[in-house]
Amino acid sequence: EIVMTQSPATLSVFPGDRVTLSCRASQSVRSNLAWYQQKPGQAPRLLIYGASPRATGIPARFSGSGSGTEFTLTISSLQSEDFAVYYCQQYNDWPRTFGQGTKVEIK
Amino acid sequence: EQLQESGPGLVKPSETLSLTCSVSGASITDYYWSWVRQPPGGGLEWIGYVFHSGSTNYNPSLKSRVTMSISMSSNQFSLNLGSVIPGDTAVYYCARGGYGGAPLYTWGQGMLVTVSS
Numbered sequence: 001e002i003v004m005t006q007s008p009a010t011l012s013v014f015p016g017d018r019v020t021l022s023c024r025a026s027q028s029v030r031s032n033l034a035w036y037q038q039k040p041g042q043a044p045r046l047l048i049y050g051a052s053p054r055a056t057g058i059p060a061r062f063s064g065s066g067s068g069t070e071f072t073l074t075i076s077s078l079q080s081e082d083f084a085v086y087y088c089q090q091y092n093d094w095p096r097t098f099g100q101g102t103k104v105e106i107k
Numbered sequence: 108e109q110l111q112e113s114g115p116g117l118v119k120p121s122e123t124l125s126l127t128c129s130v131s132g133a134s135i136t137d138y139y140w141s142w143v144r145q146p147p148g149g150g151l152e153w154i155g156y157v158f159h160s161g162s163t164n165y166n167p168s169l170k171s172r173v174t175m176s177i178s179m180s181s182n183q184f185s186l187n188l189g190s191v192i193p194g195d196t197a198v199y200y201c202a203r204g205g206y207g208g209a210p211l212y213t214w215g216q217g218m219l220v221t222v223s224s
Contacts, residue, residue: 001167034210036151043200043214044143044151055212087151091209095166096153 002026002090006099012107019075021102023088028068032092035064035073038101039084047086048073078104108132110201110215117221124188124220128201133213135159135177139204140184141211142175144197152197156208157184164208191222 003026013019023033031051036044046055048064051071061076075082083106088099114126128140142154155165157175165173174187188195198219202211 032209036211043217044211045214046210046212049205049210055210089151089153089209089211091205091207094164095155095168096207096209098151098153100150 001095002029002093002097004088004090004097004099006086006088006102008102009100010103010105012105013078014107015078015080017078019078019082019104021073021086021104023066023071023073023099025069025071025090027093029090029092031067032090033064033066033071034089034091035062036087036089037082037084038087044087075104108203108213110203110213112199112201112215112218114218114220116219117223118191119224120192120222121190124186124191124195124199124222126186126199126201126218126220128184128186128215130182130184130203133203135179135182135184139206139208140175140177141202141204141208142186143200143202143211143214144195145200145217146194146197149197153208154186154188154199156204193222196220196222 005024033051035048038044052064085101136159139156141156172189177184198217200217201215203213
């Protein structure tokens with residue numbers, strides 16, 4: 001099973017900050033990597049698939065990059081509605097596996 | 108497009124957890140249909156997917172206890188998890204996925220299932 005490791009576990013930031021979240025795979029997943037956002041009491045929402053394309057309706061301030069084993073989700077200027085937990089998921093191999101999540105909280 | 112989970116919110120240990128996902132705004136004959144769960148305060152775990160052909164793929168950690176099926180006439184798909192234990196307590200999500208069950212484009216709101224006597 002491919003282990004997905006996200007860092008940091010928690011990120012304390014100010015609104016307007018630029019935020020960079022990391023996700024590392026234990027072996028190559030090529031570009032088969034998705035990012036999800038989850039707010040309290042809600043289902044996750046797909047942000048990024050294929051490592052970089054944004055899902056439908058996702059604002060341009062969200063961007064994804066990387067391939068192989070190292071991936072990054074960047075939020076260019078954090079808005080109040082962006083405070084949430086972010087998960088990465090690989091879908092290159094079975095079983096599909098998620099990272100443990102990064103919580104982005106208000107500083 | 109909307110997905111909605113339904114089923115019992117409380118299941119006794121050793122019994123079978125059964126959930127149904129009703130799909131509206133999309134045809135069950137397209138896409139791969141997945142289940143994901145999240146224990147209280149925990150992370151996400153992919154359970155598996157079912158395709159309209161009947162093909163399935165399950166997480167090996169649950170494979171011996173999981174069955175998924177699909178009903179084209181009802182535009183629904185289902186999850187059965189047998190021999191449940193308290194550790195199976197979680198919010199269960201159904202979702203529409205791409206080829207092979209991911210990425211997960213659209214999610215249901217989730218349903219908390221508690222395993223307790």
